[in-house]
Amino acid sequence: MKINTSRWARSVALIALAASVAACGLPRSGPTKREIFAGSVQRQGDAFIVSVNERVTRATAFTPALGFGPGFVNAGVVGSDTIRPGDTLGLTIYENVDDGLLANEGLNSTLLEEVQVDGDGFIFVPYAGRIRAAGNSPEAIRRIITDKLDAQTPDPQVQVRRLAGDGATVSVAGGVGAQGVFPIERPTRTLSSMLARAGGIAIPTEVAQITVIRGGQRGKVWFEDLYENPSYDIALRGGDRILVEQDNRSFTALGATGTQNRVDFEDRTISAIEGIARVGGLNPNLADPTGVFVFRNEPAEIANQVLARSDLIGPQRMVYVLDLTEPTGMFEARDFLIRDGDTVFVTEAPYAQWSKTLSALTGTVGTASSISNIASN
Structure with missing residues (x-):
């Protein structure tokens, strides 16, 4: 009689354990x-x-469609010889007399180095006065200075050189070989050539995106499209900001x-x-x-x-x-x-x-059996 009662108690315990396992939420990775x-x-x-x-x-x-708008695509290439505010010029003036207006005694030439174009676009040359430089080429400035001095010294000869282009620079940042500020020069007047000047792309090219910020305008392209679509290799402007970043x-x-x-x-x-x-x-x-x-x-x-x-x-x-x-x-x-x-x-x-449920039940039954054995001892 005691044996039957014990078996009956064990059966009830197992049923109760099975019910409790079924009622509990089993671990899972998400909704069914x-x-x-x-x-x-x-x-x-x-x-x-x-x-x-x-x-x-x-x-x-x-x-996502990436590309440059008409304001970028239709911009022409900036002439590398066009002078802008902030540029630095070098002037050499030759006079056809021994005692000239500008030359020191015994010399017939005068060197004016680092003549900077002011914010309004002008430079000052002694005896020639204030001259409009921005928007002109070095050759045009040479002619203007020559005309101004011609009335004061016989047959003046003038050379004008563009020493630095501080007024026509772009900044390049992000995933490039060398971040920095670079002048727009004859070899670097387009986006692809400027990226090459900055050391090239330092991130995977297939997910590299190029953003160009110009004033209130912003455009973005895939790096590989610069070569697949030549119209995206836009002409640069002074003050452009170029950001190279990986697709996020x-x-x-x-x-x-x-x-x-x-x-x-x-x-x-x-x-x-x-x-x-x-x-x-x-x-x-x-x-x-x-x-x-x-x-x-x-x-x-x-x-x-x-x-x-x-x-x-x-x-x-x-x-x-x-x-x-x-x-x-x-x-x-x-x-x-x-x-x-x-x-x-x-x-x-x-x-x-179902496998989890069976595993849980099997483990539970094993645990209950162990407890029962301990209790019976």
């Missing part, structure tokens, strides 16, 4: 496929859940993947299948290949196109579903593009949860 679908708009949720097909892939194939787009991978992490874009575009591969693929012991989800806040114009509607306003919460077991599932995942800020989530297979 059923729970995600329960949050759809069709079920009074706040997200549109859409199965990915060829039409959806085309509608969502959006990549990223997405997050969660759930039953090899690793769960924030992943930076390493190419201009990345597909869903590439994104999964970069985090180690699907976890073979956990993943449900029918439940690969991409969470995204979609602009209204794209959301309307995907859902064949026209009434949506503002960003919409969208959940795109990829089923890798479908005949075309791998193709759809290969063509569907991941965008900046996306969350890629892979659900666990129902078997994984």
